Amino acid sequence: MDFHRSLIIVLALAVLPLSAALAAGVSGRVVGADGKGIADAVVFVDAAPESAAARSPATATMDQINKTFVPHVLPVVVGTEVRFPNRDQISHHVYSFSRTKNFELPLYKGENAPPVLFDKPGVVKIGCNIHDWMSAVILVVPTPHFAVTDAEGHFKLAGLPPGNYRLLAWHEQSREKTADTAQRVQVAGSDLELTFQLSLSDDRSRPAMRGSRWDQ
Amino acid sequence: MSAGSTAVYSLLFICLCCVLAPRALAQYDVEPENPVWLRALLDLRVVRGGAAPSWTDSGPGKTRFGGRNTDAGFERVTRFALGQLAIEMGAALPWGLRAQVQFNIQPDIADDYDPWVVEALVRKEWGNPSDGWGVQTGLMTLPFSLEHTGPAWTPEYSISASALNSWLWEEVSLTGLEGEWWHQGESGPRIGIVVGAGYGADQMGRLIASRGWALGDGVSGVNADLPLPNGTRMDIFNEKDHRPAVYTWLTLGDEARAALKLGYLDNLGDQGYDGVWHTRVATVGATLHPLTRTDFVVQYLRGKALVWQPTNDSSLRGFYALVSHHYRGHRVTVRYDDFRVHDLDGGNPTAESGDAVTLAYLYEWGLRHRVGAEYIWLHSNRPASAFPEPGQDGWQLSYRFRY
Numbered sequence: 001m002d003f004h005r006s007l008i009i010v011l012a013l014a015v016l017p018l019s020a021a022l023a024a025g026v027s028g029r030v031v032g033a034d035g036k037g038i039a040d041a042v043v044f045v046d047a048a049p050e051s052a053a054a055r056s057p058a059t060a061t062m063d064q065i066n067k068t069f070v071p072h073v074l075p076v077v078v079g080t081e082v083r084f085p086n087r088d089q090i091s092h093h094v095y096s097f098s099r100t101k102n103f104e105l106p107l108y109k110g111e112n113a114p115p116v117l118f119d120k121p122g123v124v125k126i127g128c129n130i131h132d133w134m135s136a137v138i139l140v141v142p143t144p145h146f147a148v149t150d151a152e153g154h155f156k157l158a159g160l161p162p163g164n165y166r167l168l169a170w171h172e173q174s175r176e177k178t179a180d181t182a183q184r185v186q187v188a189g190s191d192l193e194l195t196f197q198l199s200l201s202d203d204r205s206r207p208a209m210r211g212s213r214w215d216q
Numbered sequence: 217m218s219a220g221s222t223a224v225y226s227l228l229f230i231c232l233c234c235v236l237a238p239r240a241l242a243q244y245d246v247e248p249e250n251p252v253w254l255r256a257l258l259d260l261r262v263v264r265g266g267a268a269p270s271w272t273d274s275g276p277g278k279t280r281f282g283g284r285n286t287d288a289g290f291e292r293v294t295r296f297a298l299g300q301l302a303i304e305m306g307a308a309l310p311w312g313l314r315a316q317v318q319f320n321i322q323p324d325i326a327d328d329y330d331p332w333v334v335e336a337l338v339r340k341e342w343g344n345p346s347d348g349w350g351v352q353t354g355l356m357t358l359p360f361s362l363e364h365t366g367p368a369w370t371p372e373y374s375i376s377a378s379a380l381n382s383w384l385w386e387e388v389s390l391t392g393l394e395g396e397w398w399h400q401g402e403s404g405p406r407i408g409i410v411v412g413a414g415y416g417a418d419q420m421g422r423l424i425a426s427r428g429w430a431l432g433d434g435v436s437g438v439n440a441d442l443p444l445p446n447g448t449r450m451d452i453f454n455e456k457d458h459r460p461a462v463y464t465w466l467t468l469g470d471e472a473r474a475a476l477k478l479g480y481l482d483n484l485g486d487q488g489y490d491g492v493w494h495t496r497v498a499t500v501g502a503t504l505h506p507l508t509r510t511d512f513v514v515q516y517l518r519g520k521a522l523v524w525q526p527t528n529d530s531s532l533r534g535f536y537a538l539v540s541h542h543y544r545g546h547r548v549t550v551r552y553d554d555f556r557v558h559d560l561d562g563g564n565p566t567a568e569s570g571d572a573v574t575l576a577y578l579y580e581w582g583l584r585h586r587v588g589a590e591y592i593w594l595h596s597n598r599p600a601s602a603f604p605e606p607g608q609d610g611w612q613l614s615y616r617f618r619y
Binding site: 068088095104122132137139170177179205206208 | 242243244245246247249251253306308312313314339340341346348350352367398400408410465473475477503505509542544545580582583
């Protein structure tokens with residue numbers, strides 16, 4: 001009996017370093033060094049049990065409205081087909097030279113551009129060849145478990161099957177390597193609260209040209 | 217080469233490779249945005265204009281590329297030409313400022329390969345796409361054209377612009393300050409108001425009075441000079457009275473369906489100064505998109521160009537309407553131009569009446585390539601012209617590469 005109790009304690013101690021808690025879902029915040037929430041960060045599960053990694057083909061949309069990609073950050077799971085409808089009357093020429101996905105949708109208007117398959121995890125920087133300030137990021141993550149933070153930095157990952165997970169936090173301007181943000185959790189029965197801390201670099205995007213001269 | 221030199225060159229090569237090599241990125245790293253960028257546009261042509269030499273050769277031809285003068289008279293000629301080499305550079309500066317500059321090389325118009333500085337400005341915007349404002353200062357063109365919306369300010373629907381927009385882009389280059397405010401409600405139209413003032417337009421109107429209307433895609437710059445029929449050239453940037461031209465440009469509508477544009481410019485020229493023109497123009501235009509793949513554009517311009525000496529006072533009027541259909545990379549455009557100059561003072565004859573039809577086909581593929589074909593038929597009655605035939609026509613083929 002003592003042997004069994006000791007074994008359980010030893011096993012529990014062995015698991016503790018890997019799991020902050022046991023939970024049915026994971027929620028929390030992504031904050032900066034000053035404690036303020038960071039919007040548009042993506043928290044995602046990098047490694048999951050086989051049962052939680054299963055996924056069906058997904059689709060997503062990145063619009064072009066008023067010479068702006070909407071949303072600016074779009075997380076998708078590997079294998080997602082993304083559509084790029086152009087809601088502007090002017091033509092856009094969407095492209096990416098990123099190593100994760102290299103593609104282009106030559107000059108077009110409307111919603112007829114073919115979808116683009118994102119089949120490799122990583123970061124895909126999207127641009128418009130006509131309007132060089134238009135940019136967006138598609139974050140292709142390996143599992144269907146991801147969430148984007150709101151204006152206060154809150155996120156919630158719901159519906160995680162029980163198991164061990166590695167969670168990462170990513171932001172377009174993050175100074176930290178994404179791998180360095182990893183936190184391991186074990187999801188079992190109750191909610192889990194996590195906090196990620198990131199420090200952001202200055203926005204280096206190209207200033208926009210939204211005036212009527214550039215109604216093109 | 218000595219062993220020491222070899223070592224130095226090897227070291228330099230290694231350093232160069234280190235500088236030029238892209239930084240290694242981890243899987244989820246975002247490629248850094250380059251704060252400085254460079255773009256270029258090269259346009260090569262095969263042209264066969266009318267028999268009369270073009271105005272760009274101080275001839276009476278009304279299109280950019282014309283024929284030649286021989287002992288037997290005017291003669292059509294087919295030739296290769298560099299339509300345009302445009303270099304655009306930009307930089308993201310601190311405080312959200314954006315700087316950009318554009319140089320154009322157009323040897324047939326400039327008569328040499330010197331680059332003309334088309335644009336050199338710094339701009340700052342506040343707000344967002346639906347509500348904001350912006351300020352820019354530096355060297356700029358007028359915002360009045362509904363056609364010069366392609367890369368490097370090239371016409372979007374055809375190779376050559378309409379007569380009225382050709383003139384605006386040939387003869388106006390301003391150095392000054394411009395402000396803009398725009399607003400779009402949740403369901404209402406988008407409103408944009410541009411107000412600007414700039415120096416350098418003291419001779420605006422002289423080209424129309426001396427040469428008349430023409431169709432082309434030349435773009436002037438602050439250091440540009442254009443040929444006149446008498447064999448001389450006129451500087452585009454000309455400031456004698458130190459009074460800036462003022463202009464405003466109003467945009468109202470929903471770009472996705474229809475937009476109305478109104479513009480007004482007064483160069484406030486003081487005719488008390490020798491060679492200063494007082495020119496005012498008003499323009500109204502509309503873009504309509506009743507179908508996803510079809511564009512209708514109409515624009516009307518009316519104005520007066522007055523000068524004390526020599527007697528060239530003129531009123532001018534230009535109109536065009538175009539319909540353009542595009543599908544994937546293909547675009548077909550038909551445009552009708554109507555243009556007039558009325559001689560107001562009975563001095564040097566400046567009167568002209570004419571019209572033109574332009575047919576254009578453009579095909580764009582990939583990020584960088586475009587081919588185009590264009591045919592222009594033009595009819596102009598201009599008593600002062602050295603060319604007795606009112607009818608002119610010509611065609612051109614274009615290959616455009618964009619970096």
